[in-house]
Amino acid sequence: MKVAISATGNDLNAFVDPRFGRCPFFILIDPENMEYEVIRNEASQSMGGAGIKAAQTVIKSGAGAVITGNMGPNAFAVLKAEGVKIYAGVSGKIKDVIQQFKEGKLKESESASVERHFGMRK
Amino acid sequence: MKEIVILSGKGGTGKTSLTSAFASLARNSVFADCDVDAPDLHLVLRPKIKKTIGFHGMKVAKINKEKCIECKRCIEVCKFGAINENLEIEKDECEGCGVCSYVCPANAIEMVDRISGFIYISETRFGPMVHAKLNPGEEASGKLVSQVKEKAREIAIDKEFLIVDGPPGIACPAIAALSGADLALMVAEPTLTGIHDLDRIIGVAEHFGIKHAVCINKSNLNLENADRIKDYCKEKDIEVVGEIPYDVNFVKAVVEGKTLLELDRTSKTSKLISKVWERLLQLIT
Amino acid sequence: MILSIASGKGGTGKTTVAVNLAISLEDVQLLDCDVEEPNANIFVKADLKRIETIYREVPDFDxxxxxxxxxxxxxxxxxxxxxxxxxxxxxxxxxxxxxxxxxxxxxxAIRWRRKEIGEIYRGCKDGIEIYQGKLKVGESIPIPVIRRMKELIDRSKNVIIDSPPGAGCPFIESVKGSDFCLLVTEPTPFGLYDLKIAVEVVRKLKVPFGVVVNKDGGGYKEVDLFCRSEGIPILLRIPHSEEIARLYSLGVPFSSQKRRWKEEFERLFESIEDLR
Missing domain, CATH: 3.30.70.20 (Alpha-Beta Plaits)
Structure with a gap:
């Protein structure tokens, strides 16, 4: 199963980006052999709904799991609908995070780590 | 690098004055003005612009008059009234949906980027600064705030702090400014409207799980309301890191293009602000 | 006459001017178009009743x-x-x-259904008919609410519009079509910078305008110099005063406590009528 990680840069020395929707890159990695490809996150350029679009990008990449910092309920709902596993609230260097993932140390998120926010006004 | 965001639900609470005072105290830092609707931090930090980057907001429709067959199908379908009878795009009305371009039988309408504003990377006497300016009539957006922060983060990577002057309100721009911060300082004024808006911005920080503290500004404006803010914070277990009374020197400093500390480092208010800063450093490390 | 009160920056005293003007005049319609942060009724204290719900069309997927x-x-x-x-x-x-x-x-597979996006409230107090627009939580597009508020305008009355801050679409929608726009600013470099942005937008809208300087008296002359060089009239100066700030913090319009200020606001209104 391939894993998509929201990344601050385009290699394994980059960090997990705390933002899911507006991270610059996703690193799509196969933890078995550590082979990876870099996907540019076009959604980061959206005026709104970046998380929703990013979630669809991840789905199209064929990833079975996502590792990120924060994820709102919109993106969460889209990924869940496809059955993608979500590991939110993660930080650190991607290399190390993948290691933790392989060792089963990351905890799958039951719900969105942050509230829905885009367009939120009162 | 640690990131501190200064916010207030309401405009005019003194957010920018405090941010600039911190500039005098913070060493090895980068500053970002994320109040892109009314960017004022540059008036005190007086940046020298080193690099200008165009900012693209929503796309806008463009009609190619040579291809246009004047069927006016686009006028019919546009829900925003953005195409007038002369088949010209009213740019302020266009929301960039692309429907006109889709229905045009002559392929005469293209959705093009529009420059909605500019992002500046600058140098100040306190360190690098990233700021932006929107064109008149353009909407502030989370996208622009995110881009300002992104540029600032790139520069701040080997620095000690990134200090962000946030936008007012609780909508998308404020949330984009908060996102990924290590600490948010909420500046509140003791007025009925101020308390109302503080409660909402704290709600947003809670949603995001971002550590936050409150500073009461113009605290002597209404002592009863200041007490209400303190009670509110106590109830919610939020630390009040300082109470700063109204000081005419705030205005005087801005008028001279200085921070409050540059005006007079030894004044009572300057000392109070220094204490707030020291406390923030403890909270963040 | 339709008079909109606006400012490029939040916290300059826009609502203060709108409310004080409203209580100083007769036969007033006060429209609070700051639908994200409707604060005017904190000062007017009318008993508001919902009179209308605003909808827009969204797709319904089969x-x-x-x-x-x-x-x-x-x-x-x-x-x-x-x-x-x-x-x-x-x-x-x-x-x-x-x-x-x-x-x-x-x-x-797509049909259309109506979705609630906001509400309009109405109340009366001391000769002021106040309308308050309120955007529903989670909605991000205030324009339809503002547009509908403006359809409720009774041109035979003195109409005062409290506009949203900033210089974006909600600001434009509120100010558009006014007979006059009052830009409220404060005499600081912040106030001046934001005033310049607001002036650019109001000029584009071709609405005649003047300036109110709030919290005046700090000795900063640049706002005056800017207005003079641009030929913009300064129609009122409200001094920086602890008493006024205290009344504001309590939700009390200061001219209700001070006879002289009521007259000042009446005069402000007359000078706007003369300018038109």
Missing amino acids: LEKCNLCGACADFCAYNAIAVTSKKLIFFPELCHSCGGCGLVCREN
């Missing part, structure tokens, strides 16, 4: 007909639709009601 082709999601410029291999998910708060998804759907 999931029986939908074949999950994803064309609507690809088209939507606002990312309001997501299509996965198993399901279509619609996020109505992001939808701008452009109608595009309905056009691109080849399965005819």
Whole structure:
């Protein structure tokens, strides 16, 4: 199963980006052999709904799991609908995070780590 | 690098004055003005612009008059009234949906980027600064705030702090400014409207799980309301890191293009602000 | 006459001017168009009743007909639709009601339904008829609410519009079509900078305008110099005063406590009528 990680840069020395929707890159990695490809996150350029679009990008990449910092309920709902596993609230260097993932140390998120926010006004 | 965001639900609470005072105290830092609707931090930090980057907001429709067959199908379908009878795009009305371009039988309408504003990377006497300016009539957006922060983060990577002057309100721009911060300082004024808006911005920080503290500004404006803010914070277990009374020197400093500390480092208010800063450093490390 | 009160920056005293003007005049309609932060009634204290609900059209997806082709999601410029291999998910708060998804759907799976986006309240107090627009939580597009508020204008009255701050679309929608616009600023470099932005927008709208300087008296002359060089009239100066600030913090319009200020606001209104 391939894993998509929201990344601050385009290699394994980059960090997990705390933002899911507006991270610059996703690193799509196969933890078995550590082979990876870099996907540019076009959604980061959206005026709104970046998380929703990013979630669809991840789905199209064929990833079975996502590792990120924060994820709102919109993106969460889209990924869940496809059955993608979500590991939110993660930080650190991607290399190390993948290691933790392989060792089963990351905890799958039951719900969105942050509230829905885009367009939120009162 | 640690990131501190200064916010207030309401405009005019003194957010920018405090941010600039911190500039005098913070060493090895980068500053970002994320109040892109009314960017004022540059008036005190007086940046020298080193690099200008165009900012693209929503796309806008463009009609190619040579291809246009004047069927006016686009006028019919546009829900925003953005195409007038002369088949010209009213740019302020266009929301960039692309429907006109889709229905045009002559392929005469293209959705093009529009420059909605500019992002500046600058140098100040306190360190690098990233700021932006929107064109008149353009909407502030989370996208622009995110881009300002992104540029600032790139520069701040080997620095000690990134200090962000946030936008007012609780909508998308404020949330984009908060996102990924290590600490948010909420500046509140003791007025009925101020308390109302503080409660909402704290709600947003809670949603995001971002550590936050409150500073009461113009605290002597209404002592009863200041007490209400303190009670509110106590109830919610939020630390009040300082109470700063109204000081005419705030205005005087801005008028001279200085921070409050540059005006007079030894004044009572300057000392109070220094204490707030020291406390923030403890909270963040 | 329709008079809009605006400012480029929040916290300059826009609502203060709107409310004090309202209580100083007779036969007033006060429209609080700051639908994200409607604060005017904190000062007017009228008993508000909801008179109207505002709706807009959003798509309704017939999931029986939908074949999950994803064309609507690809088209939507606002990312309001997501299509996965198993399901279509619609996020109505992001939808701008452009109608595009309905056009691109080849399965005819999209119909339209109404969605509540805001409410309008009305109240009367001491000769002021106040209307307050309020955007629903989770809605991000205030324009339809402001537009509807403006349809309630009774031109035979003295209409005062409290506009949203900033210089974006809500500001433009509120000020558009006014007979006059008062820009409230404060005599600081911040106030001046934001005033300049607001002036640019109001000029584009071709609405005649003047300036009110609030919290005056700090010795900063640049706002005056700017107005003079641009030929913009300064119609009122409200001094920086602890008493005024204290009354504000309590939600009390200061001219209700000070006879002289009531007259000042009456005079302000007369000078605007003269300028027109």
